[in-house]
Amino acid sequence: NAGVMQNPRHLVRRRGQEARLRCSPMKGHSHVYWYRQLPEEGLKFMVYLQKENIIDESGMPKERFSAEFPKEGPSILRIQQVVRGDSAAYFCASSPISQNYGYTFGSGTRLTVV
Amino acid sequence: DAKTTQPTSMDCAEGRAANLPCNHSTISGNEYVYWYRQIHSQGPQYIIHGLKNNETNEMASLIITEDRKSSTLILPHATLRDTAVYYCIVFYYNTDKLIFGTGTRLQVFP
Numbered sequence: 711n712a713g714v715m716q717n718p719r720h721l722v723r724r725r726g727q728e729a730r731l732r733c734s735p736m737k738g739h740s741h742v743y744w745y746r747q748l749p750e751e752g753l754k755f756m757v758y759l760q761k762e763n764i765i766d767e768s769g770m771p772k773e774r775f776s777a778e779f780p781k782e783g784p785s786i787l788r789i790q791q792v793v794r795g796d797s798a799a800y801f802c803a804s805s806p807i808s809q810n811y812g813y814t815f816g817s818g819t820r821l822t823v824v
Numbered sequence: 825d826a827k828t829t830q831p832t833s834m835d836c837a838e839g840r841a842a843n844l845p846c847n848h849s850t851i852s853g854n855e856y857v858y859w860y861r862q863i864h865s866q867g868p869q870y871i872i873h874g875l876k877n878n879e880t881n882e883m884a885s886l887i888i889t890e891d892r893k894s895s896t897l898i899l900p901h902a903t904l905r906d907t908a909v910y911y912c913i914v915f916y917y918n919t920d921k922l923i924f925g926t927g928t929r930l931q932v933f934p
Contacts, residue, residue, distance in 0.1 A: 813922055817867050
């Protein structure tokens with residue numbers, strides 16, 4: 711039973727490029743959450759998605775960031791025109807519909823903008 | 825905003841019990857207390873959760889006071905691999921999202 715899979719583990723982008731981060735939830739999980747952790751800081755909620763729906767994007771920056779969770783395939787967090795301040799660890803978590811066991815987190819994608 | 829208060833850091837000798845406190849005085853009746861930890865830069869790891877009864881699993885025990893305004897996570901025999909940041913979070917699964925505070929940085933020393 712594979713856990714939450716995130717790829718790539720490390721991503722280097724030049725300023726102005728696009729970054730695409732992928733998250734495959736655990737089997738049977740239909741809820742996906744993205745968090746960002748800046749260096750030496752705590753985890754900040756970004757967005758909560760269910761299949762084909764954004765449920766809560768209150769933590770997403772208003773510009774350049776978008777997320778999707780299509781009917782088929784992984785959830786994608788997309789950052790357009792990256793800047794140095796986007797350098798961070800991005801964690802994805804998933805949860806099932808009705809079990810009260812909290813979230814399972816992936817190992818994260820470390821984005822470095824040069 | 826996080827609804828919990830935790831000490832910034834704690835030390836514990838290897839082999840001894842680590843008792844991590846958490847205050848959540850504004851917890852509501854349907855909110856659970858969850859504990860996660862983050863080892864170095866890995867993804868957060870679920871430890872345990874509870875509503876009002878004390879809970880125990882293979883990793884830890886959770887003691888919740890009768891008024892539910894505070895709780896303690898107990899690692900019965902801490903090892904060096906338990907060095908991590910521990911987060912106490914109050915959370916109602918069906919409507920909330922996990923909000924992480926600053927947590928307690930536990931350092932286990934030999």
